[in-house]
Amino acid sequence: MTIQLTSKLPHVGTTIFSTMTKLSNDLGAINLSQGFPNFDPPDALRALVTYHLNNGKNQYAPMAGVPKLRAQIAAKVADLYGRNISVDDEITVTNGATEGLFVAINTVINLGDEVIIFDPAFDSYQPVIELNGGRTIHIPLDAPNFAIDWQRVRDSISPKTRLILLNFPHNPTGTILTPADLETLVEIVRDTNIFLLSDEVYEHIIFDGIAHQSLLCHAELAERTFVVSSFGKTYHATGWKIGYCIAPSHLTAEFRKIHQFLVYSIFSPAQHALADFLEQSPETHKNLAQFYQQKRDRFCNLLTDSRFKFTPTQSTFFQLLDYSTLTDLTDIEYARQLIQDIGVASIPISAFYKEKPPQHYLRFCFAKDDATLAEAASRLCGI
Numbered sequence: 529m530t531i532q533l534t535s536k537l538p539h540v541g542t543t544i545f546s547t548m549t550k551l552s553n554d555l556g557a558i559n560l561s562q563g564f565p566n567f568d569p570p571d572a573l574r575a576l577v578t579y580h581l582n583n584g585k586n587q588y589a590p591m592a593g594v595p596k597l598r599a600q601i602a603a604k605v606a607d608l609y610g611r612n613i614s615v616d617d618e619i620t621v622t623n624g625a626t627e628g629l630f631v632a633i634n635t636v637i638n639l640g641d642e643v644i645i646f647d648p649a650f651d652s653y654q655p656v657i658e659l660n661g662g663r664t665i666h667i668p669l670d671a672p673n674f675a676i677d678w679q680r681v682r683d684s685i686s687p688k689t690r691l692i693l694l695n696f697p698h699n700p701t702g703t704i705l706t707p708a709d710l711e712t713l714v715e716i717v718r719d720t721n722i723f724l725l726s727d728e729v730y731e732h733i734i735f736d737g738i739a740h741q742s743l744l745c746h747a748e749l750a751e752r753t754f755v756v757s758s759f760g761k762t763y764h765a766t767g768w769k770i771g772y773c774i775a776p777s778h779l780t781a782e783f784r785k786i787h788q789f790l791v792y793s794i795f796s797p798a799q800h801a802l803a804d805f806l807e808q809s810p811e812t813h814k815n816l817a818q819f820y821q822q823k824r825d826r827f828c829n830l831l832t833d834s835r836f837k838f839t840p841t842q843s844t845f846f847q848l849l850d851y852s853t854l855t856d857l858t859d860i861e862y863a864r865q866l867i868q869d870i871g872v873a874s875i876p877i878s879a880f881y882k883e884k885p886p887q888h889y890l891r892f893c894f895a896k897d898d899a900t901l902a903e904a905a906s907r908l909c910g911i
């Protein structure tokens with residue numbers, strides 16, 4: 529007898545990332561679809577992990593994270609965003625940003641609560657909201673500028689709004705926040721019971737000399753915000769799945785109640801290694817923008833003579849290309865065709881919109897070595 533299971537996530541199927549990566553692997557294409565580098569974390573960081581593996585750091589780490597790592601995160605936040613946070617009470621090391629997002633949403637969302645998110649949205653947000661009985665309110669970032677429509681945010685707020693989930697620098701559009709955006713956000717949430725969850729995994733990848741506006745920069749926002757980040761994006765180590773969540777102490781206390789029963793603690797040798805590396809090499813995260821800006825410029829320059837239209841992205845390691853002059857195919861159809869015909873895999877962004885997705889945009893990840901970018905660009909220019 530087959531026992532019937534009631535799915536908690538009936539609408540979730542295979543993600544577009546899995547579909548495109550599988551097709552890409554099957555056909556041996558250049559995979560610019562999923563967001564991961566094809567180069568290794570810094571040598572010194574890898575050596576530190578090996579060192580700690582061989583020197584006794586192999587048992588459970590403290591539930592909140594290795595104290596030295598939390599201290600280094602606090603020092604970085606003070607340095608970059610001018611906010612002093614409590615090492616003991618306001619930082620939790622998580623199993624990637626993904627766990628931080630999962631736990632933060634679990635911490636604040638109850639049955640019937642509404643959560644505002646901006647489309648195209650990272651694919652984990654809505655399922656976690658649904659698992660908690662919440663309702664997702666989608667606000668699109670409309671092409672071609674993909675800017676936030678703050679009036680639409682105001683109009684979307686109801687007595688049930690409990691959380692606004694932001695992801696800036698934004699994957700996949702590269703949209704960033706300005707100080708004026710933070711001021712508008714403060715005006716909107718002031719005197720409400722709305723929490724904020726800020727997914728800042730691309731905090732160090734922002735171009736052309738512009739400073740990232742972390743929600744931690746703003747005292748009034750920081751009081752109601754969970755900020756999530758990831759070492760995966762910063763140190764080319766997406767496979768380690770180590771991130772962190774910063775929130776005021778009363779929110780962190782509730783966050784940790786869930787974190788401790790979900791994973792308890794995070795891979796210990798890497799936490800010790802990251803703590804040492806942050807102390808020894810702060811220039812690595814400070815130089816990351818420059819590192820990726822060179823890759824963005826290289827990729828965009830190589831595509832100048834292509835038939836795609838684009839504006840160089842302001843942040844992240846993703847470049848959107850507009851193919852509207854090439855074909856009327858949907859972005860999903862065209863992404864498949866590019867894999868099959870020229871062996872280059874990308875991500876169609878319509879998959880991340882609830883309604884009225886902009887057509888004709890594909891996302892390409894340029895976190896790749898120069899030879900890979902050159903070969904991919906040459907194939908794209910041949911169209």
Ligand SMILES: Cc1ncc(COP(=O)(O)O)c(C=O)c1O
Pocket residue numbers: 563623624625626627650695699727729757758759760761766769770771
């Ligand atoms: C916007 C965004 N948030 C969260 C994550 C997940 O980060 P992690 O791999 O640290 O869980 C990603 C990874 O692609 C991302 O792009």
